Amino acid sequence: MSCPSPITHSMYADGALSAREARxxxxxxxxxxxxxxxxxxxxxxxxxxxxxxxxxxDLAPIPRFSPPPSARDFxxxxxxxxxxxxxxxxxxxxxxxxxxxxxxxxxxxxxxxLFERAVEVMTFIVYEGTAMWTSAMNFIGAMLxxxxxxxxxxxxxxxxxxxxxxxxxxxxxxALPSVGHAFEIRRSETAVTVTADETINDxxxxxxxxxxxxxxxxxxxxxxxxxxxxxxxxxxxxxTGAQKVTIEGTVGGTVIGGAEDLSLANARIxxxxxxxxxxxxxxxxxxxxxxxxxxxETVDVDGRVGVDFRGFGARVSVSGAVEGDVEGYxxxxxxxxxxxVGGNVTGHVDTAGDLSIAAGAVVGGIVNEQLVExxxxxxxxxxxxxxxxxxxxxxxxxxTGLLLLWLFPVLREASLPSAPxxxxxxxxxxxxxxxxxxxxxxxxxxxxxxxxxxxxxxVGAIGxxxxxxxxxxxxxxxxxxxxxxxxHFAATLLLGLVIVIVAINLPWxxxxxxxxxxxxxxxxxxSLILARVSRGSLx
Amino acid sequence: xxxxxxxxxxxxxxYRQVRGLCRQLLGSTDRAExxxxxxxxxxxxxxxxxxxxxxFAGWVMSIARNYCMDLLRRRxxxxxxxxxxxxEAAAAEAPGVDGLGAALTQERATAVNAAVAKLPERxxxxxxxxxxxxADYDDIAKTLGITRxxxxxxxxxxxxxxxxxxxxxx
Numbered sequence: 001m002s003c004p005s006p007i008t009h010s011m012y013a014d015g016a017l018s019a020r021e022a023r024x025x026x027x028x029x030x031x032x033x034x035x036x037x038x039x040x041x042x043x044x045x046x047x048x049x050x051x052x053x054x055x056x057x058d059l060a061p062i063p064r065f066s067p068p069p070s071a072r073d074f075x076x077x078x079x080x081x082x083x084x085x086x087x088x089x090x091x092x093x094x095x096x097x098x099x100x101x102x103x104x105x106x107x108x109x110x111x112x113x114l115f116e117r118a119v120e121v122m123t124f125i126v127y128e129g130t131a132m133w134t135s136a137m138n139f140i141g142a143m144l145x146x147x148x149x150x151x152x153x154x155x156x157x158x159x160x161x162x163x164x165x166x167x168x169x170x171x172x173x174x175a176l177p178s179v180g181h182a183f184e185i186r187r188s189e190t191a192v193t194v195t196a197d198e199t200i201n202d203x204x205x206x207x208x209x210x211x212x213x214x215x216x217x218x219x220x221x222x223x224x225x226x227x228x229x230x231x232x233x234x235x236x237x238x239x240t241g242a243q244k245v246t247i248e249g250t251v252g253g254t255v256i257g258g259a260e261d262l263s264l265a266n267a268r269i270x271x272x273x274x275x276x277x278x279x280x281x282x283x284x285x286x287x288x289x290x291x292x293x294x295x296x297e298t299v300d301v302d303g304r305v306g307v308d309f310r311g312f313g314a315r316v317s318v319s320g321a322v323e324g325d326v327e328g329y330x331x332x333x334x335x336x337x338x339x340x341v342g343g344n345v346t347g348h349v350d351t352a353g354d355l356s357i358a359a360g361a362v363v364g365g366i367v368n369e370q371l372v373e374x375x376x377x378x379x380x381x382x383x384x385x386x387x388x389x390x391x392x393x394x395x396x397x398x399x400t401g402l403l404l405l406w407l408f409p410v411l412r413e414a415s416l417p418s419a420p421x422x423x424x425x426x427x428x429x430x431x432x433x434x435x436x437x438x439x440x441x442x443x444x445x446x447x448x449x450x451x452x453x454x455x456x457x458x459v460g461a462i463g464x465x466x467x468x469x470x471x472x473x474x475x476x477x478x479x480x481x482x483x484x485x486x487x488h489f490a491a492t493l494l495l496g497l498v499i500v501i502v503a504i505n506l507p508w509x510x511x512x513x514x515x516x517x518x519x520x521x522x523x524x525x526x527s528l529i530l531a532r533v534s535r536g537s538l539x
Numbered sequence: 540x541x542x543x544x545x546x547x548x549x550x551x552x553x554y555r556q557v558r559g560l561c562r563q564l565l566g567s568t569d570r571a572e573x574x575x576x577x578x579x580x581x582x583x584x585x586x587x588x589x590x591x592x593x594x595f596a597g598w599v600m601s602i603a604r605n606y607c608m609d610l611l612r613r614r615x616x617x618x619x620x621x622x623x624x625x626x627e628a629a630a631a632e633a634p635g636v637d638g639l640g641a642a643l644t645q646e647r648a649t650a651v652n653a654a655v656a657k658l659p660e661r662x663x664x665x666x667x668x669x670x671x672x673x674a675d676y677d678d679i680a681k682t683l684g685i686t687r688x689x690x691x692x693x694x695x696x697x698x699x700x701x702x703x704x705x706x707x708x709x
Contacts, residue, residue, distance in 0.1 A: 006695055006699070007691055007692055007695045009695075010691065010694055010695035010698060011676075011691045011694075011695070014669060014676070014691075014694060015675075016675065016676040016687075016690075016691060042698075045698070046670070048651075049651065049670050049698075049701075050670045050671075050673075051648070052647070052648040052651040052652065053559070053563055053651070053652065053655065053667070053670050053671045054556075054559060054671065055648035055649070055651075055652065060554075060555050060558055060559070062550075062551055062554045062555065063554075063572070063576070065546075065547055065550045065551075065554075065576075065579060417613070531573075
């Protein structure tokens with residue numbers, strides 16, 4: 001018998017030969033020294049190999065076992081959400097208890113007049129406003145709807161992760177009220193007054209049934225009550241909320257006011273004015289040095305506005321002097337005979353003729369009546385610029401995506417094999433999108449944390465920017481999955497990005513696709529980073 | 540003892556073994572840690588179906604092995620993950636370094652592990668199954684979906700390559 005093959009020898013050492021074959025080999029070895037030596041060597045090799053393969057594991061650290069989430073964990077999650085909710089509610093009701101009962105109507109959960117008005121204004125803006133407003137509102141609406149799904153998604157993530165989210169939420173709830181500065185606080189169940197001969201060199205928080213400011217405040221004024229009247233002098237900003245707000249004095253900074261009835265009688269406002277009210281009235285003697293913006297059922301400008309005026313409401317009327325442009329989104333916009341407008345008058349109205357310029361009114365620029373209806377119907381998909389813009393967008397995303405995948409090859413292999421993985425990534429992305437800015441703001445509040453805060457913002461922004469490239473790559477790879485040879489990542493990226501760009505430009509649901517794709521991509525990036533960080537290497 | 544506490548004990552007792560198998564199968568410590576966690580997570584979910592009369596080690600190792608094989612299959616789009624038997628056999632017949640035997644001492648365990656990790660998947664996987672989880676040829680053949688002879692050829696080649704790499708880098 002000639003010497004058996006190395007394979008036979010190997011199998012013999014592994015004890016894998018049949019009894020007959022093994023016997024034959026053993027018999028051969030009796031006479032063949034070479035084979036006998038080889039068999040002994042292979043036998044001890046197998047033994048050492050077994051031991052060697054296990055050697056390294058005796059020293060491996062044992063990480064803590066985190067059991068996969070179960071129904072019980074879900075209960076724990078819901079309970080913790082309820083607890084956090086209860087805690088924050090208790091916290092805020094303590095705060096609310098410190099506020100006079102007259103301010104009860106300010107409570108956003110109680111459907112008061114102002115709240116209804118605000119909803120009306122919001123609805124109006126969503127319905128008739130610009131695309132920017134629409135997408136902003138859509139985003140908020142989507143956030144609310146998705147919030148519930150997120151909690152479900154988060155519950156599928158490891159416990160550690162949702163403990164983090166819970167802690168982040170808790171931090172937000174606890175941290176928000178403590179952001180405030182040292183105030184001088186004046187509160188009374190009845191009236192808070194700052195008399196004419198009085199000067200306050202600090203930020204003043206005034207809470208009372210009626211708040212009357214006749215003196216001087218060298219700082220910001222925050223005034224809330226049923227009726228707020230400012231006749232004195234505020235050098236800083238004025239933030240006020242009341243049923244009726246009247247400003248007759250001087251405010252050096254910006255005025256932000258919410259009320260049922262908000263009027264600037266003969267006020268002098270150094271900067272901008274933002275009024276949210278049932279009726280916003282800039283009186284004949286009033287002077288706003290900066291921009292003025294009014295949201296309300298009726299918005300009247302009888303005084304002077306130093307720069308531009310924007311009005312949102314059912315009826316917007318201008319009879320005073322606006323040095324810059326007038327722009328209105330309203331049912332009717334009337335420029336009265338006494339009006340003087342330095343710039344253009346633009347009206348976004350429902351039907352032609354709703355923007356009226358009275359004889360005698362002076363308009364320095366051009367008058368432009370835009371019909372909201374027609375604006376909406378104009379088909380952006382039929383313009384060349386639109387497609388050109390999308391091609392530029394695709395090119396930019398492709399180039400930056402290539403760079404990203406070239407720099408971080410690990411992203412080329414990122415995948416979302418199943419629906420739960422998509423949901424999980426989306427949840428992580430949403431959590432990151434929500435917590436990153438909050439974390440950044442919290443960092444920025446502490447002076448030492450500013451570089452860290454800026455870094456957090458940057459990371460968030462970069463993540464959001466690159467997330468479409470990552471998700472595009474995943475989609476592209478998914479589509480070309482069945483190719484015999486794996487395609488180059490540039491090909492999968494390009495294909496995926498084309499699909500992504502088409503998806504986010506779909507009418508009606510494009511914004512949703514954009515949101516889902518962006519957040520899912522962000523989630524993929526964040527989980528990759530977390531996985532790397534938890535292993536202690538970013539290589 | 541609660542289910543969780545009991546499982547935690549088993550986890551601590553068997554984690555290294557499971558992680559080791561995953562490492563040998565996947566050829567990466569990082570991936571092995573994730574895979575071991577996932578294997579235990581699966582075991583945890585299926586714990587109700589575990590028969591305490593059977594050794595836990597075998598049960599959890601088979602879960603880990605199946606999971607790693609799924610990972611490997613998913614990662615590799617090639618249909619012939621383990622090459623052609625004839626080609627491999629021809630390569631195995633070629634004269635090469637003989638059995639390392641006593642030269643392969645315990646001291647060289649680190650080098651052996653590094654060499655194993657560098658082996659191509661098609662050799663590393665059967666090697667890990669045979670020498671780490673002590674599976675016999677029939678088991679390996681079934682797990683990999685190849686013939687018993689093919690397993691013998693791959694193992695022979697695996698050891699040859701290992702010897703080569705170990706004698707090249709003493």
